[in-house]
Amino acid sequence: MLVLDHVGKTYSNRVRALHDVSLEVEPGEIAVIIGGSGCGKSTLLRLVCGLDQPTQGAVVLDGATITEPQEKIGIVFQEPRLLPWLSVADNVGFGLAHRRPAERNQRVATALDRVGLSDKARMWPRELSGGQAQRAAIARALITRPEVMLLDEPFSALDAFTRIDLQDHLLDLWADAKPTLVVVTHDVDEAIVLADRVIVMSPRPGRVFAEVETDLPRPRDRQSAAFDFAKRRVMAALDRSLDRAVTTDDRETRATAGAALWW
Amino acid sequence: MSPADVTVSAEQRSVRTEQTPLQRDPLERFGRLFLGLVLPLVLALLWETAVRHGLSNGRLVPPPSVIFQTFVDLARTGELQRHVLVTTGRVAAGFGIGVVAGTLAGAIAGYSALTRRLLDPTLQALRAIPSIAWVPLFVLWFGIFESSKITLIAVGVFFPVYLGVMGAILSVDRKLVEVGRVFRLSAIAMVWRILLPAVLPSYVIALRSGLGLGWMFVVAAELLGASEGLGYLLIDGQQLGKPAEIVAAIVAFAIIGKLSDWIIVIATAPLLRWEDAFAARN
Numbered sequence: 032m033l034v035l036d037h038v039g040k041t042y043s044n045r046v047r048a049l050h051d052v053s054l055e056v057e058p059g060e061i062a063v064i065i066g067g068s069g070c071g072k073s074t075l076l077r078l079v080c081g082l083d084q085p086t087q088g089a090v091v092l093d094g095a096t097i098t099e100p101q102e103k104i105g106i107v108f109q110e111p112r113l114l115p116w117l118s119v120a121d122n123v124g125f126g127l128a129h130r131r132p133a134e135r136n137q138r139v140a141t142a143l144d145r146v147g148l149s150d151k152a153r154m155w156p157r158e159l160s161g162g163q164a165q166r167a168a169i170a171r172a173l174i175t176r177p178e179v180m181l182l183d184e185p186f187s188a189l190d191a192f193t194r195i196d197l198q199d200h201l202l203d204l205w206a207d208a209k210p211t212l213v214v215v216t217h218d219v220d221e222a223i224v225l226a227d228r229v230i231v232m233s234p235r236p237g238r239v240f241a242e243v244e245t246d247l248p249r250p251r252d253r254q255s256a257a258f259d260f261a262k263r264r265v266m267a268a269l270d271r272s273l274d275r276a277v278t279t280d281d282r283e284t285r286a287t288a289g290a291a292l293w294w
Numbered sequence: 295m296s297p298a299d300v301t302v303s304a305e306q307r308s309v310r311t312e313q314t315p316l317q318r319d320p321l322e323r324f325g326r327l328f329l330g331l332v333l334p335l336v337l338a339l340l341w342e343t344a345v346r347h348g349l350s351n352g353r354l355v356p357p358p359s360v361i362f363q364t365f366v367d368l369a370r371t372g373e374l375q376r377h378v379l380v381t382t383g384r385v386a387a388g389f390g391i392g393v394v395a396g397t398l399a400g401a402i403a404g405y406s407a408l409t410r411r412l413l414d415p416t417l418q419a420l421r422a423i424p425s426i427a428w429v430p431l432f433v434l435w436f437g438i439f440e441s442s443k444i445t446l447i448a449v450g451v452f453f454p455v456y457l458g459v460m461g462a463i464l465s466v467d468r469k470l471v472e473v474g475r476v477f478r479l480s481a482i483a484m485v486w487r488i489l490l491p492a493v494l495p496s497y498v499i500a501l502r503s504g505l506g507l508g509w510m511f512v513v514a515a516e517l518l519g520a521s522e523g524l525g526y527l528l529i530d531g532q533q534l535g536k537p538a539e540i541v542a543a544i545v546a547f548a549i550i551g552k553l554s555d556w557i558i559v560i561a562t563a564p565l566l567r568w569e570d571a572f573a574a575r576n
Contacts, residue, residue, distance in 0.1 A: 116491040116568045126477045155568045
């Protein structure tokens with residue numbers, strides 16, 4: 032289990048990015064963190080994967096405090112961050128360098144096949160489209176079979192069709208080994224499609240504002256009324272997190288208008 | 295600014311322009327190339343004609359035909375090959391040492407801030423010394439034979455390589471370094487798998503600058519005392535009043551200098567195929 036125990040982060044320029052964030056994520060759960068800009072979503076992920084250290088509290092995975100990057104934790108950044116001098120296959124196999132070549136090749140081939148990039152194995156990263164590159168990045172993170180996979184606005188730079196495609200694809204990949212997913216996003220639809228639980232954060236300093244359970248059956252129909260209802264609950268929480276109070280009678284209209292402004 | 299600096303930046307400029315071949319039809323490309331040859335060819339032809347018609351005796355500035363003849367004669371006796379070999383050997387040895395030292399120092403200083411603060415000020419101070427100024431000291435330390443010459447060349451090669459590697463490492467994309475950290479690379483693996491490949495394009499430019507300086511310094515070293523080598527041929531031509539021999543040696547320098555630069559470019563091209571740069575768009 033991934034536990035954030037009263038985590039705070041103050042940067043050396045005295046900006047308080049996070050304040051007293053406590054969170055427990057069950058193994059295999061998909062937790063989506065959403066919030067306005069400056070609410071410390073990305074900082075939170077960097078603390079969880081050990082790239083940065085919290086200034087208060089601790090991040091604990093299966094009883095061990097995380098102070099540096101772990102094999103158990105994989106991360107996909109907002110940009111694919113593929114190494115431009117390695118082929119797509121070598122990028123995907125980057126974390127398997129210590130394995131025997133035969134095993135590595137076999138696992139890379141499987142992973143590439145799983146993300147639909149088998150025919151791109153020998154290409155350079157620059158020859159991939161944005162969506163393909165991000166799929167390669169996901170494959171690179173998953174190939175070491177992490178227990179926890181962190182995704183930092185992974186699809187935000189992609190067009191709407193590719194984004195929907197990759198959201199479904201991610202869920203499909205998740206179903207293979209059911210790692211814990213912690214996804215940061217600012218896209219409410221994406222949150223509802225992916226999440227078991229949506230964690231709404233509020234800014235300055237970043238803290239957990241509300242949690243919304245989204246226990247809709249999977250696969251989720253983006254057009255269904257239940258989906259719409261969950262979305263409205265998240266949007267209302269987002270509105271409140273930014274101090275845009277809504278009254279009961281005009282919640283629906285205000286929530287929609289506010290949602291366009293919240294980020 | 296030392297003369298070395300000027301050469302480095304000029305070298306880098308020429309590197310950049312060379313890397314942008316223009317995709318045009320062959321005839322036009324040939325035309326452009328030819329346009330550049332017009333001036334030297336016309337001048338050479340004019341001088342040749344002037345000497346032939348007795349307008350000048352061509353003793354101090356020999357006409358192209360005489361230079362060519364001298365060149366061929368030197369090559370036929372094996373004299374030229376011997377000098378070229380000796381000079382190339384010196385440059386190769388000095389370049390090798392300078393590159394290894396410059397790369398190691400640059401990589402360490404680029405990677406570790408502590409080492410950089412410790413090492414860089416001293417090296418920058420040493421760099422400010424025109425390297426030729428070391429010659430008397432090197433002669434005292436290493437004698438008048440090969441060691442002092444090779445040391446001088448190595449010192450000349452060291453600085454552009456050191457600066458190039460360190461600067462390139464400092465400017466490696468933090469985001470790619472984080473990928474290495476996420477995969478828990480050791481310090482050595484980080485250098486080998488992330489930093490070195492990332493700096494390779496700038497490294498090639500540093501090597502080429504270093505090689506250019508290597509050729510410059512071998513001339514300096516050989517002018518100051520040698521019994522063999524192209525630099526000796528230059529001095530020999532001066533002392534015996536044979537300008538054609540001097541020009542022939544200069545031509546030989548131009549040819550092997552360009553050739554060695556070209557070897558670096560060809561040898562590293564397969565390592566740089568991944569580059570998604572302005573120059574690689576063809």
